[in-house]
Amino acid sequence: MDPSGPRPAPRPGLSAEEFSTRFQAGARVLWTLAAGLLGDPAEAEDVCQEAFLAAYARRADFEPGTDFLAWMGRFVRNVSANELRKRARRRTVRTDPVLLDQDEALGASPEAGPSLQQLDERLLAGLRELGEVPRACFLLRTLRELSHAEIAALLSIPEGTAMSHFHRARLFLRARLDPAFHGAQP
Amino acid sequence: MTEPELPTHAYDADALDRAIEQSLRRRFPVPPSVDTLAARLRPRGGPRVPWLALAAAAAAALVLGAAGWLRSQRAPAGAPLEVVERAPSAESVSFCRLVGPLLEGLPGLGAQQSPDLARLYHDMDACQESAESTACGADDDLAQRLSATYGQPLALRPEAAGRLHGPFGSEEWPTATIVTARSDGETAVLVADRGTTLECCVRMRLAEDSGLQLFTLEVGELFLAEISPHPEPRLLAYFE
Numbered sequence: 001m002d003p004s005g006p007r008p009a010p011r012p013g014l015s016a017e018e019f020s021t022r023f024q025a026g027a028r029v030l031w032t033l034a035a036g037l038l039g040d041p042a043e044a045e046d047v048c049q050e051a052f053l054a055a056y057a058r059r060a061d062f063e064p065g066t067d068f069l070a071w072m073g074r075f076v077r078n079v080s081a082n083e084l085r086k087r088a089r090r091r092t093v094r095t096d097p098v099l100l101d102q103d104e105a106l107g108a109s110p111e112a113g114p115s116l117q118q119l120d121e122r123l124l125a126g127l128r129e130l131g132e133v134p135r136a137c138f139l140l141r142t143l144r145e146l147s148h149a150e151i152a153a154l155l156s157i158p159e160g161t162a163m164s165h166f167h168r169a170r171l172f173l174r175a176r177l178d179p180a181f182h183g184a185q186p
Numbered sequence: 187m188t189e190p191e192l193p194t195h196a197y198d199a200d201a202l203d204r205a206i207e208q209s210l211r212r213r214f215p216v217p218p219s220v221d222t223l224a225a226r227l228r229p230r231g232g233p234r235v236p237w238l239a240l241a242a243a244a245a246a247a248l249v250l251g252a253a254g255w256l257r258s259q260r261a262p263a264g265a266p267l268e269v270v271e272r273a274p275s276a277e278s279v280s281f282c283r284l285v286g287p288l289l290e291g292l293p294g295l296g297a298q299q300s301p302d303l304a305r306l307y308h309d310m311d312a313c314q315e316s317a318e319s320t321a322c323g324a325d326d327d328l329a330q331r332l333s334a335t336y337g338q339p340l341a342l343r344p345e346a347a348g349r350l351h352g353p354f355g356s357e358e359w360p361t362a363t364i365v366t367a368r369s370d371g372e373t374a375v376l377v378a379d380r381g382t383t384l385e386c387c388v389r390m391r392l393a394e395d396s397g398l399q400l401f402t403l404e405v406g407e408l409f410l411a412e413i414s415p416h417p418e419p420r421l422l423a424y425f426e
């Protein structure tokens with residue numbers, strides 16, 4: 001081969017190694033994004049796996065110098081949206097026999113004050129009432145401590161919108177969880 | 187989402203925020219497996235063999251072949267559904283009834299069913315072992331039968347072909363139609379009934395130490411429950 005001949009243009013995108021390293025560095029954030037969009041931690045890992053495989057196949061499309069997590073976020077959002085569409089057609093729930101019994105216990109003594117489990121159940125109920133994007137904003141900020149700018153990039157929304165979603169979600173959940181404030185509502 | 191009014195009275199927002207954060211961390215723990223996702227998923231070197239596509243094509247060919255053969259053995263399309271009273275084999279057990287359900291229509295006014303799901307599971311496990319009932323679910327016969335019984339159109343995925351046993355009836359849950367299948371060496375039991383019957387007249391019981399899980403799915407008016415020792419449902423995915 002003639003060393004003075006024209007060199008091939010450098011391959012854009014990421015090598016398999018680079019892709020894997022960057023993905024793993026952001027895996028927890030991407031998992032949280034999926035969990036927030038779906039409102040369900042149980043399915044978040046499956047979504048991340050599917051997003052990984054889809055993005056891995058397209059890693060040559062990644063523009064070096066741009067935000068990898070924002071790029072990956074698009075795949076996670078697409079896979080999550082597909083999952084939500086599937087879920088709208090089918091509804092599968094795991095019904096734990098222990099919980100069947102606890103359902104009765106939960107309503108048994110309202111004066112006793114909320115237990116941790118009741119608190120969690122109220123929180124989950126509140127999260128279900130939030131939209132997908134506000135819920136994802138709230139989880140990413142609270143659990144992964146991302147900045148509003150980072151959340152905005154992951155979700156492809158303006159930074160101010162991410163901030164607004166987070167604050168409104170927080171107020172909404174406070175209202176759902178604080179019995180005193182809950183009682184003051186009309 | 188309904189907007190709550192903003193609080194106008196003083197309260198400990200910080201404490202509440204901490205409680206919310208702790209609750210979130212309890213309910214949304216990142217599974218340890220997420221930390222090794224890339225290492226597990228990254229394709230290894232060497233020429234790529236589309237094993238998944240090959241396996242899918244082979245499976246599809248098998249299913250199509252089996253479905254074609256079964257179709258050739260059946261009545262022509264559009265013919266009324268033939269109800270075959272298949273007799274259990276000699277070693278069959280008394281609680282094993284083909285074909286379910288035992289009680290057609292809605293239960294009588296005020297009638298309650300309290301099926302013990304563990305007992306139902308073990309009865310049906312024994313039924314599967316003893317009855318010659320493997321044809322169920324081979325085509326869409328089972329789906330038609332369930333649709334005719336419960337009035338809810340239903341489709342059965344082709345992967346179910348030849349895998350399901352039944353449909354059984356059980357005194358434990360008389361209004362239900364029950365099918366079974368083996369998966370990873372264990373029996374999984376699927377129970378179908380009307381959603382309205384479940385709401386008014388059924389109280390399912392499952393002992394904590396039964397080693398069984400209950401998974402449920404609603405398809406329109408039809409309620410499906412899978413009882414299984416597996417950590418995830420295996421039969422519900424056949425129905426859509």
